[in-house]
Amino acid sequence: MKQSAVSEPVSANRSSSKQRLRDSMSSLGMLPVLLIVSVVLFQLENSRFLAGENVLNILQQAIYLILISIGQMLVLVSGGFDLSVGATVALTSVVSSTVMVKLGVIMPDSPNIAAFAGFGSTIGVGLVVGLANGIGVSFMRVNPFIVTLATSSVIQGLTLLISQGSEVGPLPDSFVSFVGSGMAAGIPIAALLALPVIGVVYLLVDWARYGRNLFAIGSNPKAAFVSGVRVNVSLTGTYVLCSLLTAISSFMLTARVSSGQPLLGAEFPLSSITAAVIGGCSLKGGQGGLVGTILGALFVTMLSNGMDLVRLGSNYQMIILGIVLVVAVLIDRNRR
Template sequence: MAGGDSTEREEAPRRDPMLWLKRLFVRLGVLPFLLIVAVVVFTLMSDNFLTGRNLMNVVRQSVYLTIVSLGQMFALLTGGFDLSVGTVLALSSVVGAMTMATVYGAMPEAPALAIAAGVLAGVLAGTAIGVANGIGVALFNVSPFIMTLGMASVGFGIALFLTGGVPVYGMPVAFGDVFGFGTWFGIAVPIYVTAALILLVYLLVAWTPFGRWLYAVGGNIKAARLSGIGTRTVLFLTYVVAALLAAVGGMLLTARLDTGEANIGASMPLESIAACVIAGVSLRGGVGRVENVVLGALFIGLVQNGMNLARIESYLQTVVLGALLILAVVADQIRLRYIADLKD
């Protein structure tokens, strides 16, 4: 009888399409379903949507969000989040551009040195925001929400103070030509940079002790501490890595714009959190995969591109993005409920 009951339970999903869809949803999350809907809708709305050129353009435009979302994933895995990633982009852009322009103005015969100095200064300035976030969260137990929100205001104020709200010009032309608009074998250089970062983050998360510690801290920080994991160190490094990745994205975006801007990245906190949550990264911490986050960022880029082709106003695009974030959170809660039901 027991063997017969087991066989009936295994055959039940085949007879019940809804149960099969439920198990598929539990396994894959909401992202595949949203992708299918988006592709169908935007294909019907625009004949240019599914062309190879447009899809490559989506990938090209999504590299900045992808890099920032990878950093945001670190914070979410530990049960927090980083609202300062947009400010990191702005501060790294301003400091990097100002340093680059200063060095290039003094030594116009050495553009490579100016680019290297500017990139280093920009990345260090952005990472400094992450260091401050890490100290506040890890050492002083400040809520990630308050700490990163406060640093977002501080960093934005510094960026505006340094520039007076005026874009920074005077960088070497080679910086924009290579890292902004350059191609290699027909593929944009920023895509190669992003692919390398994705590989590094994947190896760090999936194949190193630090990656396992991230999941442990996000799953149960007290248990992680009792098992000997240095939870304060993990939390500190989490926000440093998140800011470091955002700073790299900021320098790539600076190359694309060919100016240092204090007002870029304002929508990046919302977009990066949405990309992660849609990709199945739990807001409770301890759950998430690198490859899914990359797909989540590409999905956000795909939706934005589709809305642009459909000539949907930018204000409404913000509404759609916020609605997607809410939908993803609701879907995550439903998925957790389904997981509990299937276990029962």
């Protein structure tokens, strides 16, 4: 009897995980085709697009958006969204850089300690921002648009106060060279560092109770509450997880740009929502997946990279990205 009692939830969990994977793959729609068509068109336009150096560059650029888009995907599945991810990137960059610079002055011979302290402050920023968003949405029952827009404004003000509108640096050379531009077996260190983070999210969403609760909340929060799901706690945890993923991405991106940037990450709210929606997430909640979101982030990054190679101005790129988001929303409506 004990063996049966244990095996039933495990079997059910595996079944629901496979079903969500099938739903996620079926919701990709035209994304695989768009990826292939984009690759062909950009390669025909510029033969350097598929060159090894540029492929690595795309991977390096994509990893930051992938992490943020995964966090955005979790919030979208819950029935909300997070407009504060861009401001969180900037605040994390400035705070972590400030910590590293100050410790670098105090302990000039211990750059690794400064880097670890900077990472600790990164986690702190992610927790605080995530709790502010989560409590506002779940316990105070304020619309996610208002909450995350308000926190974004507060965060931007704090970022400018801390940095005085200037770059923060210099950062430890070992941190910049290892995390920002380091390679291992031909793969960017940033991508290798992101893999275990993505793995943890995969386990949480596809194999833990948290994932089942998240999809239940996004589909029908009242029914989820009646079923015994702690809706407020789960929602708060989701916003915290989104902010943590965003902060970790910012920490690695800070190494890439080699200084704390108070204006870093302004494009991420639009890019992350676009990547998640075009990857199969529904703006109504209850639908989304890790694989589709990663592919969506790769598509958005590849689109930006390809437009750079064909020398399309940044203003035109923003217009095209906005059009892509509108098309993704229309596809989402037809899916439902």
